[in-house]
Amino acid sequence: MAGAPSCSVIVVGGGISGLVAARSLVVEHGVPAEQVTLLEASERVGGVLHRREIAGNPVDVGAESVLTTRPEATALLAELGLDGELRRPTGVPASVWTRGALHPVPRGTLMGIPGDPSGLAGLLTPAEVERADDRGREHTPVTGDLSLGELVEERLGAAVVDRLLEPLLGGVYAGQARRLSARACLPRVHEAASAGASLTATVAELTAGTGGTQASPRAATDGAPRPAPPFASLPGGLARLPEEIAEDLARRGVDLRLGVPAEALEQTAGGWVVTTGAGERLEAERVVVALPAPAAARLLALASPAAAEQLAGIETASMAVVTWAYETAALPALERSGFLVPPVDGRAIKAATFTAAKWGPVGDGTASYLRASLGRAGDAAVLDHGDDELAALALADVREAVALLEGAPSLPEPVATHVQRWDDALPQYAVGHVERIAAVRAAVAGLPGLELAGSAYDGVGIPACIGTARAAAAALVAGGTMAP
Template identity: 50%
Template sequence: MSDAHVVVIGGGIAGLAAAAFLSGAAGGEPARARVTLLEASPRIGGKLWGGEVGGVRVDLGAESMLARRPEAVELARAVGLGAELEPPTTAKAAIWTRGALRPLPGGQVMGVPGDLDALAASGVLTAEGLERARHEGNTEVGEDVAIGRYVADRLGREVVDRLVEPLLGGVYAGRADEISLRAAVPQLLPIARGGGSLVAGVHELASRPQTVGTPVFQGLRGGIGTLPEAVAAACAKAGVDLRTDTPVDELRRTPEGWRVVAGGEVLAADAVVLAVPAPAAARLLRADVPAAAAELDAVEYAGAALVTLAFRRADLPEPLSGSGFLVPSVDGRQIKASTFSSNKWGWLERSAPDAFLLRTSLGRYREEEALDLPDEELVARSLADLGEAIGLTARPYDTTVTRWRAGLPQYPVGHLDRVARVRAAAAGVGGLALCGAAYDGVGIPACIASAATAVAALDKLLTPATGEGSTERTMGA
């Protein structure tokens, strides 16, 4: 290990992962530096957060992680949670559209269909919308394009409104007509540029051996909220100085490295990893890295409210089936999705067999008025939509509303170019790297991967020089 001191600012999963990689807490790698992690809030974990509703532990933020990317599963195993990994009990989801619950058609990728027969059988589209999808248009794709506009040109507006929009909305709470294809669904970009059939290309992608038969998502027994707790425990064991309730007031470049003012204390750091949302990063970088700050100021966010409802199973007129449903915004409902948590996660059903937990989400990009409503109004709106969608008449015995204001960064066309400019500006001052949901993806594996990228960007600084017996470190000032 070098004798460098790295300050990680931000204790969400990206910051925790960066601290784990730097300290050797993630296993498989030696410690690179002495690490101090500073988190402004009273707790670590960011949007990975568990709590109790109706006496049952349940996730109040992210509740699953993409399993077809390795980073999150590997980190969970590295910090001792390998035995707790558990795929969903059911992945049978539906779309509540055109007045009925309809099965989410198979063979699609982020709502882009690869099987028009399955799409027809689902009843999601009208006859006119299905006929339009069968006659693909043709549009050229340059460096990037908004996924909604591209799919509308190729397959028609209904495919976007009733499939792509609700699926993307579940990830970004954003608008398909503004979200970058290159940034959000990069696996579709070669298909789009290839000039052939989009449906055939998606079918081939969805039929690959590494895709078929493997779970799309993984959970953790006890909830995804246990992951940051385990990473933090591993970091502490590896010697990381983990501080909560410690907002950073100032970050300045010095000839020796960085000066961090936090909690009334001045810390000297050889390097800094910024793992905070874009507005907070912009504020801290404005004095010394104004080019990066200007780019980060332009990143927009969406907010969402999660309403978690606990019912007694005995009060349900009949068992609910499936993992839940999505709601297209074109249908004008209050909620945008509902997850039947007790159906989806076997560990939850086993731990609370007499309770049934489900949750709804409300709020979309530029449609976030719901976040300002009282808790009881959000519960009432959720119950009204659930009553209409699935005939739910039971009353919950406990409820919890969790608001994630400015929780989801938006990825418009040109987002990846903006990220490249931010990282170039950071590299220009030396000893600085950035990671988190605002850069390479909003999912848990993407955030962890961005932490690995940030740590790799500091390798030259943290690796001792080997020439002529010298052990001096190089500072890219």
């Protein structure tokens, strides 16, 4: 490519952020592929995008879907030629398991904040439903950041936080509503609250035409068509995405080094030196650090103590995903795609997915899968159990919930069980997170040739990670930084 920059770059981290950063450097910015090295500590790429063979089929044991209402992921899938393979959920609705029953996830909610409180009937008491509508009330504009739980409880009542906000946030952040930042997690809601606007009216406006979080395309009870779900996956699992990127990078000539942890990062007169776990010193003009917050903090300890201190202060959540395989012929019909569980109900699990109901048949359809997730920030004691006991606890909860479905079906014994643990997998966007990340970026702003990417910064979802990766690559080639 004429005028292509010639520089050596090391990308540290082989999750979706590091892979996209490396690809962006080569494909979008013309950095010669042979000048790009990607280091990954584990023996595979993908981070929390991971699949395992269970009962003869590859099955996601980490993230299973990607948000398609943002352009970053859909654009990447199109670039890789995967957009034509996208699988959408079937439209079978999800539920909230609380107060001894399975209640449909209400339409028109944003992370559990209702735009139409009338849809909460049954899930909440009549008094709680009335409390959940803040239209027509005067609201003092909020100043500064505060937790989502604090904001929603003050405006809409504790029941909305406990029965809706908590389970939905638990699925995305594995966090606690009363500790997560409103400004970082739902910036448009925080902006509206800062202007003294109604949360109910704001969410109604934001979810108009989409159905909101967990929307289903099936017809509503009033006959109105539901919009298409805002999520998608891939045949064979969403973990195909990082695998496809890695294969693309290898074909182009990028040096992918798996099983090579980066232990230290030092600035030199000519750029940077990365020291690997084996003691090898790798020189590069520029570096992208695309690691989870704890690992990034350790790596930046010498190069930027201030940034390292801020990153080390980001709490993380650990979780586990238990997957069961069943003979499809022996599995009863499940008319829900799964359910969410509020922590206030005291269950071991926080969510469950009935894969066949949600996504349709897997492989040749002879095996069907259920999965459950456990663990959240500040409440990880359940993860102290061994794998067998953890799976048994989770299955007991799932069996109890399934028995509440029409006809009181019972689950047969699974033919296979897999437990996948994710330690320190999800950063917690606590109150003050936006200011913390601004401090991180300010600290690295004076370090030319160093950029950061990943889930710790601008969002934990795949599209947000892709966005930080592409921004880091662009800034690196331009010689700037991501500091505001």
